[in-house]
């Protein structure tokens with residue numbers, strides 16, 4: 330959340346459920362097998378459970394997941410599970426209350442920890458925990474996070490800090506993947522990599538004998554663009570084929586202007602054909618304009 334906050338959009342700027350469902354059905358009919366709902370904060374959207382039920386019944390959709398700050402999850406977990414959510418990513422950047430307040434601008438660490446435990450108890454395995462690592466802020470907690478994986482079926486996902494507008498980015502705050510593993514190995518020498526998959530965003534590691542695992546999202550130091558098959562649709566209906574690219578295709582206005590399904594999917598395919606082989610690199614990304622992450626969704 331940028332320090333100055335973000336201006337709330339009028340409701341009419343945001344995709345309606347019908348528009349979300351139209352896009353989702355069309356994309357799933359054309360081969361999309363996984364949808365992740367993010368935000369903003371998805372759990373504050375009214376009637377989210379109804380949307381999830383409708384999405385989860387789309388023929389061909391294999392995974393329907395949510396990325397959330399976890400604050401409302403203890404209250405909504407059961408309903409979301411019944412409606413068909415297959416996985417949760419819960420964002421948590423620190424295990425210390427004061428730091429939690431500093432980065433999220435509100436209290437609530439215990440609620441998020443409860444949410445993680447409850448999600449695991451509800452049978453989700455792994456529960457993914459997204460932790461953005463910022464030098465000088467939370468690198469001293471890397472081992473504490475790894476130790477959360479000792480008795481919980483979590484995948485702690487350490488995400489390299491990425492430059493976005495409004496997030497007070499500086500090179501000095503960047504801590505690369507390699508350095509994170511070195512820091513962890515000082516305490517856990519047996520911490521080791523396992524499994525490899527080209528299309529996975531996370532490089533998976535674990536401490537032998539621990540129940541959970543650790544994933545590293547090295548988007549900056551060792552990007553995985555060649556295996557990236559994701560597209561993003563922002564809450565206001567703009568298609569982004571790369572998280573780090575400013576270019577957007579306005580699907581919302583096209584739908585409101587009466588575009589046919591055929592033309593709509595054509596617009597998506599055209600944008601995909603312009604997807605670049607890789608992003609421009611950390612420094613170029615930092616120097617370019619893009620939305621703040623809070624308006625992209627992750």
Ligand SMILES: C[S@@+](CC[C@H](N)C(=O)[O-])C[C@H]1O[C@@H](n2cnc3c(N)ncnc32)[C@H](O)[C@@H]1O
Pocket residue numbers: 367368369370371396397398399418419420421459460461488489490491492493496622623626627
């Ligand atoms: C923007 S949030 C949106 C969903 C939800 N409100 C949440 O808190 O999870 C999605 C993810 O983006 C991550 N994120 C935000 N800014 C980031 C940055 N500069 N670099 C890397 N990851 C970032 C967050 O930690 C979170 O896991």
